[in-house]
Amino acid sequence: MKKITIGDAARQSGVKVPTIRYYESIGLLAAPSRSEGNQRSYEVSDIRRLAFVRHARELGFEVDAIRALLTLQDDPHQSCASADAIAKARLIEVEQRIRSLTALKAELETMVEGCCHGRVDQCRVIEILADHGQCMHDHH
Amino acid sequence: MKKITIGDAARQSGVKVPTIRYYESIGLLAAPSRSEGNQRSYEVSDIRRLAFVRHARELGFEVDAIRALLTLQDDPHQSCASADAIAKARLIEVEQRIRSLTALKAELETMVEGCCHGRVDQCRVIEILADHGQCMHDHH
DNA sequence: TCTTGCACCTCTAGTGACTAGAGGATGTAG
């Protein structure tokens, strides 16, 4: 067995070194074996697990959701209904978030277009922020 | 002058009571005068300022950006170029965020569609998360 | 007048998901 240091694990998985230690501390990754000199020594399966976590984090899953997904992954004979439910819930969140960001974008565009490029007292950026009544969008 | 309690200020501005005290502590809102019994007493202008902050926060501006906008608002004779720049920067952020969330949405849809509703070892939700190489979108 | 009960006060600590830094040990290349 070749030993994978935490630095190599970080490079291969794309998860930063302190973050790997953090994941270990919150129980997302099992504590690996140690070398003579007390340095962490990872297996290839740990790298895969880290890559899984990283990808899920990039997709915006919370650590608790990832923990649930990892539990499923560890026991591949159970039903995937939970994984499906987690992904679906996240999809709904994402759709909602896109809707509200799109409304927000329109509002920011109005602000920027309305900027007179002159003095603050004629500027719609400040004006729109100051008066929520001018906000037509129900992004909030 | 009628005195506005912190509770009324919260109701009128939509900013929660502890959040108002927090904003005071970080210098976003000046410390108001106090009643005999040491209770905060706000002016109408404070309510407006709080509503301004709330709206800007809802639009996703960070507290530091809001601090800059408030400084501009306090001196309406200066150029609005800074306000414009802050709003434009936020607009770019929002557009970027929408793009990456849209890519993410597509990926989540692939996951959910690919779910066999059977066992985990045939489930694309887990599979796609486990293998980032299957992710075609450069949302990250 | 008393009491009930809500709203207010300050202060500390917790949240999520890390990130930064101190201070020291280990491992490797020249």
Next chain:
DNA sequence: CTACATCCTCTAGTCACTAGAGGTGCAAGA
């Protein structure tokens, strides 16, 4: 053998709040 990178643990900081403890102020009903 000596640099120097990498590793170790531990604590504290980030952001924008939120929660809770423990105590005070105040207005209305009995």
